[in-house]
Amino acid sequence: MMSPKSLIAAAAAVVLLPGAALAHHGWSSYDATKTVKVTAPLSDIAWRNPHGEAKLDYAGKTWTVVLAPVARMEARGLTQAMIAGGKPVTLEGYPRKDGVAEMRIERITVDGKTVELR
Template structure:
């Protein structure tokens, strides 16, 4: 019983830290909007959020999308974000210089979808 109590307490302490680590949006600079139109590569339609790669400023950037249910609920489908298809991405870069951007909106096939 004591082992179970210790495990429950440990889980209770770790769960908020895990949630904060995943949703650390403060690591992105909302004052510096990036807008790029280019083909995507390495598209991953998965949870906790989708992702892709895009070439921007002579670097390959990781693109952090929204959760699949949110994208689909707003009309963005997996078929719309396939590798090699050009899209327009608008989002924010990481503050630490890592080539990664958090995407706020995607425009593909003439349709703009708000992700946040």
């Protein structure tokens, strides 16, 4: 028989896990018919999973830039140091369909090297 603490932990997992799954957006929220290509420095870089993120000033707004998972970026030759320091990078990706200032990045070019993220 489970202890009261174990029962509470199990109940919390049942309640919280579906919400966490829904909080992670699916790729269908991005408009793959509208490619965005912009060259600018990134800021607020978060090198984490389930995917990296950064900020970018573009078209008069601060955009959230959705990158790939850390292991994939590193396996393909992109490191956090390469995109840090305020140097310009070229990003190609898709904007959100709902108008939120966020883009899903397909490829990034830095120092003449293009890395496919998807």
